[in-house]
Amino acid sequence: MKKALSAGVSIAALTSVAFAANSLDSNPNYVKLKNFKPNPAVTNEQCLMCHKAQDPGIVADWQHSKHAKAGVGCVQCHVVPKDYPTAFKAHPMQGKNWTVQIAVSSVTCAKCHAKEVTEYLNSGHARGAAQWLASNMGKHGFLMSKLAYNYENMKGKHPSLNGYSAKKMAAGIRKDNSVFASNQNNPRQADLGVANICVQCHGTTVKLDSQGRPDAATWPSDGIATLYPDGGVGNCLACHSRHKFSAAEARQPAACSNCHLGPDHPDKEIFESSVHGHIFDTNEKDYNFETGKQIPGKTLRAATCFTCHMSGINGLKATHNVSLRLKWNLWAPKSFLRTKGAETAGWAFWSHGGKIIPGKTILRGNPKAGNPQGPEAARAR
Structure with a gap:
């Protein structure tokens, strides 16, 4: 042993190796998500109005993260187009073209x-x-x-x-x-x-x-x-x-x-x-x-x-x-x-x-x- x-x-x-045969852009959902802009715009503060009370542990973890310091929050990870495969259609907060994904x-x-x-x-x-x-x-x-x-x-x-x-x-x-x-x-x-x-x-x-x-x-x-x-x-x-x-x-x-x-x-x-x-x-x-x-x-x-x-x-x-x-x-x-x-x-x-x-x-x-x-x-x- x-x-x-x-x-x-x-x-x-x-050292990192580039693999030309495979590309992230081969997934159409990645391309869609990468180019997506919510309308109307939504902010992390809007999400926190509810989640600070409902999920204080989750919010605290995020507040202590490098993501939070860099301005990356709920919106950047959870807001997706309404026709996205993981879109949560019943979420109470939605925009004209966006909703939230859970998974x-x-x-x-x-x-x-x-x-x-x-x-x-x-x-x-x-x-x-x-x-x-x-x-x-x-x-x-x-x-x-x-x-x-x-x-x-x-x-x-x-x-x-x-x-x-x-x-x-x-x-x-x-x-x-x-x-x-x-x-x-x-x-x-x-x-x-x-x-x-x-x-x-x-x-x-x-x-x-x-x-x-x-x-x-x-x-x-x-x-x-x-x-x-x-x-x-x-x-x-x-x-x-x-x-x-x-x-x-x-x-x-x-x-x-x-x-x-x-x-x-x-x-x-x-x-x-x-x-x-x-x-x-x-x-x-x-x-x-x-x-x-x-x-x-x-x-x-x-x-x-x-x-x-x-x-x-x-x-x-x-x-x-x-x-x-x-x-x-x-x-x-x-x-x-x-x-x-x-x-x-x-x-x-x-x-x-x-x-x-x-x-x-x-x-x-x-x-x-x-x-x-x-x-x-x-x-x-």
Whole structure:
């Protein structure tokens, strides 16, 4: 374990790479939102008249954010055209051409953070939801569902089994069929199992009612690659919690260890049992996460997840593509080199503006996503 860790943390940063094949403008909703101007104009103060009393915690988080200091508030993130896919048609405050969206996706974030969203879409993070939702009637999707419903103890004959019986899902792994099917008459419990075991990390497909209210079974979701009706992929808030969206908070190891733990990818446990983890846990005062530029001896004493996978270090640039610095894919039963460059699943959904077409916009993605120059280049950086 120590040998594997020392190899992993020796990976240094990589300069940002432009991927000409994919463009944010390929999503028509992004283009619409980027060029949209509310009529009549609406201000953040109008929103705060109600939300200061109704949601004081949310408002306080925003007031302490860099967004607030820069003048970015409710309007910039929540006001959308009335015909926008996530428009909340029943909101009490509307204009001639605008209303409010409740479920805010990375399409909105990309208006200001185009570089970061582009890098994210090229990363393995972007396939998180599509990977386990894609074509579950196909071989790969079935195996991922089978793993979840057995290994993670999700039980019952339930619609999310995609037509498979509990008996078939249990075949070859479980022999306690009566226990396995214990929730088949309790779909709410089965839904909670899906939410707690899959959705909270991978994400899911957000569904809205006819008025644009999000379905409580699919939203809010902090999954890294939740799929939204406007073609948005991913939750920036998975790492930058709403509504403060703190970069310093997202650089903490805890932001990664929310999901990267357990027997299938024990990254949290490996880090915490390493010298790097011990130094961090006992000397947090020696770390400055307010900057993305990491300087050994000044902003940090030893490597963290962020240092190796995302930070700017030794003059190199920070990145939101967490696959760029990875030589190996280690989570599968047999490790393999990352030889396929940019991820594909996120762009497929993004470029089709949120249309749900299994096998076309909901793809398994590219498990070998890595550095476009190859795995040796990733390690060299």
